[in-house]
Amino acid sequence: MTEHELRIGFIGLGAMGRPMVENLLRASFPVTVFDVRTEATEPLRASGAAVAPSLAELARTVNIVEIIVRTEEQVNAVLFGEPDGGIADYLESGAVVLIHSTISPAAVATAAQRLADWGIALLDAPVTGSIKGAVEGTLSFIVGGTEAAVTRCAPVLQTLGSGTIRVGEPGAAQRAKLINNMLAGVNSVAIAEGLALARAAGLSYEAVLEVVNAGTGASFMSTNREALLEMGRQSDLAGLGYKDLLLALQEAHSWEISLPVTAIATQFLADYHKNQPTQ
Numbered sequence: 001m002t003e004h005e006l007r008i009g010f011i012g013l014g015a016m017g018r019p020m021v022e023n024l025l026r027a028s029f030p031v032t033v034f035d036v037r038t039e040a041t042e043p044l045r046a047s048g049a050a051v052a053p054s055l056a057e058l059a060r061t062v063n064i065v066e067i068i069v070r071t072e073e074q075v076n077a078v079l080f081g082e083p084d085g086g087i088a089d090y091l092e093s094g095a096v097v098l099i100h101s102t103i104s105p106a107a108v109a110t111a112a113q114r115l116a117d118w119g120i121a122l123l124d125a126p127v128t129g130s131i132k133g134a135v136e137g138t139l140s141f142i143v144g145g146t147e148a149a150v151t152r153c154a155p156v157l158q159t160l161g162s163g164t165i166r167v168g169e170p171g172a173a174q175r176a177k178l179i180n181n182m183l184a185g186v187n188s189v190a191i192a193e194g195l196a197l198a199r200a201a202g203l204s205y206e207a208v209l210e211v212v213n214a215g216t217g218a219s220f221m222s223t224n225r226e227a228l229l230e231m232g233r234q235s236d237l238a239g240l241g242y243k244d245l246l247l248a249l250q251e252a253h254s255w256e257i258s259l260p261v262t263a264i265a266t267q268f269l270a271d272y273h274k275n276q277p278t279q
Contacts (some may be wrong), residue, residue: 008032008156009062009087011055011078012069012101013040016127019135020068020160025049027159034058055081059090064153068100068127071243072107075099079111093119096149098156102126102177104247106254108144109171121149124170126177129161130224138162142180144173178251181244182262187219188241189265242269 006029010021013035024031025048032050035041041051052058055078059065065087067078079097080086087097097120099108112122124144133139139161143150150166157164167176194217198208212222245266252259 006030006064006155007062009034009052009058009065010049011035011058011065011067011087013037013044014068014070015131016100016134017068018044019131020066020139021049022047023134023137023160024156029156029159032058032062055087056085056090059087063092063095064098064156065091065095066098066100066156070101072101072103075101075103076107076111080114088115088118088120091118091120094121096121096123096152098123098125098153100125100127102181102244102247103174105171105174105178105251108174109169112145112170121146121152122170123149123153124173125153125157126173127161128177128180133161140165142167142173142176144168144170175251178244178248181241182248182259184221185241185245185269186261186265187221189268191219191222192268242266245269 008024008029008031010017010024010031010033013021013033017035018040021031021033021044025044030050031044031048032052033041033044034052034055041049045051050061052061067075069075069078076086078086079088091097097115099111099122108122108124112124115122122145125141127134127139127141129139137160141157141161141164143157143164143166145166146169147166150164154164165176167173194212195205195208198205209222212218245262248262249259249266252262
């Protein structure tokens, strides 16, 4: 199948999904979108996307589906949901589903096995690179799946990102992403503690971060001020960080290893998220 024969369905038009679709449209891919929030679809309709009234209608017209929703339950509902069924009931044999969400590795592996019964391939493809990377088309994709599925989706991934790292079969990419998010989450909590000490000691955040970034304490989070500020501004992001660290702890438990530092960071984020005012 050539690049021009790819018909893309995109489900989940949030802060990451919308700019990803916009980049696909700019590259002249035919894209059909769906989101439970109809207000999220209209700007993309104006940009040239087709808008499906249901998951079934989307699945009937595409041969590649990209999913970037928030939770494992939402992913499963998209794939196999009731009462009308999920996209698996309507996709043609030979289609490929890409899961960009960060969910449990076991859920991805199970979904891959179930989809195989329909003749549908699953590409485990979580992303790194933040909203800025989604807008600029510089995301990095960690992928787990067959070489054939990776090759078929390569034109799409190359449009959306600057690199693809294949790490194994479905589920393996989620494990690698969880390790990345675990390290980023722990680092974010450590930075928050450092800045709390700076505030107590009467030091300016700017001066402390300048010192850190000139020394051995520098990291992606400390050198990306906007990402750090966004994490502080949005309790919702803290909730997502908590979700990812919790998934990492669950994965570690399945392998019977201990992650004590991650456990402490997870509790910190849980307490922070719980104590934020309701919007």
